[in-house]
Amino acid sequence: MLIDSHCHLNYKGLVEDQDEVLARARAAGIGGFLNISTRQSEWDAVIATADRNPDVWATVGIHPHEADEHADLGEGALLEATLHPKVIGIGETGLDYYYDHSDRAVQQALFRTHIRVSRETGLPLVIHTRDAEEDTTRIIEEEMGEGTFPALIHCFTASAGFGARMVELGLTISLSGIVTFKNARELQAFAAEVPADHLLVETDSPFLAPVPHRGKTCEPAYTADTARFVAGLRGVGVEELAAQTTANFRKLFGKAA
Numbered sequence: 001m002l003i004d005s006h007c008h009l010n011y012k013g014l015v016e017d018q019d020e021v022l023a024r025a026r027a028a029g030i031g032g033f034l035n036i037s038t039r040q041s042e043w044d045a046v047i048a049t050a051d052r053n054p055d056v057w058a059t060v061g062i063h064p065h066e067a068d069e070h071a072d073l074g075e076g077a078l079l080e081a082t083l084h085p086k087v088i089g090i091g092e093t094g095l096d097y098y099y100d101h102s103d104r105a106v107q108q109a110l111f112r113t114h115i116r117v118s119r120e121t122g123l124p125l126v127i128h129t130r131d132a133e134e135d136t137t138r139i140i141e142e143e144m145g146e147g148t149f150p151a152l153i154h155c156f157t158a159s160a161g162f163g164a165r166m167v168e169l170g171l172t173i174s175l176s177g178i179v180t181f182k183n184a185r186e187l188q189a190f191a192a193e194v195p196a197d198h199l200l201v202e203t204d205s206p207f208l209a210p211v212p213h214r215g216k217t218c219e220p221a222y223t224a225d226t227a228r229f230v231a232g233l234r235g236v237g238v239e240e241l242a243a244q245t246t247a248n249f250r251k252l253f254g255k256a257a
Contacts, residue, residue: 001029002030002032002201002223002224002246003200004030004034004202004203004223005174005202006092006155006174006176006202006204007033007035007036007205008035008204008206009022009033009046009049009205010045011206012206013206014217014219018049021221022056025219025220026055028222028223029224030220030221033057034088034202035049035050035056036059037058037059037061037092038061038062038065038092039062039066039069040070043058046058046059047060047081051086057256058084059088059090059092060078061090061091061093061114061126063092063096064093064096064128065099066101066102067102067103067107068103075113075116075117075120079120087255088253089124089253090118090125091126092154093111093125094111094128094129094132094136095107095108095111095132097131097132099130104135108139115149116143118149118151122149122150122254124152125152127151127153127171128154129158130157133158140169150170150252152171152173153171154176155176156173156176160186160193167194172252173198173200175191175200175202175230176208176210177210177211177213177218177222178208179226179233180210180211181211181214188233191234192234196234197244198248199230199244201245203219203222205217205219205220209222210229212225213225227242
């Protein structure tokens with residue numbers, strides 16, 4: 001069994017045929033789905049999808065693209081949302097300096113808000129970082145100094161040095177379909193060396209369909225394609241990789257029933 005550790009089941013492209021999308025994924029051997037939120041207005045829908053499906057869980061959080069619109073979001077709103085039994089993580093949150101859709105100072109402040117909630121609740125942080133390695137590292141290191149918190153870097157595409165530092169800090173690395181792209185040689189080399197107990201796989205669907213599905217709407221079923229590719233990079237069987245990443249998910253997301 002595999003778990004898709006990051007998907008957006010309520011996004012256009014999946015939500016219209018959500019039941020069929022989940023059925024195809026289950027048929028492909030995907031036994032769990034972490035449904036990620038990116039803005040407060042979608043929390044209820046993301047949680048409702050988890051409520052309807054025993055193998056779907058939810059997160060609550062604000063994507064860095066949406067930070068400006070949520071600059072006043074306090075810890076209280078996040079804390080209240082985490083009380084729901086199907087909410088097992090915080091995010092996605094973090095820093096995105098590639099698009100800069102939100103002011104960087106606002107992104108950083110909101111990132112720290114999410115970290116404090118993760119620390120208080122013990123729920124893992126789902127971190128998005130793009131072109132922001134230095135500030136992401138600095139903030140995580142500073143906040144770890146105030147008290148540790150569980151976290152993962154989702155859709156990892158950063159440098160090997162950044163990834164190694166995140167692992168040193170106790171974070172988990174989640175690989176998406178990008179690792180299958182032919183121009184992702186550096187990422188593939190890093191994926192081969194990530195410590196086995198710090199590794200997850202995801203789709204980030206409906207985005208970033210892996211080979212051989214490039215150009216299609218990505219679906220959680222494609223977790224299996226990414227897992228097979230990563231297993232090949234690491235020289236292990238896909239069954240071993242599936243068992244390891246599922247165990248890693250269960251350990252990190254301890255609230256998942």
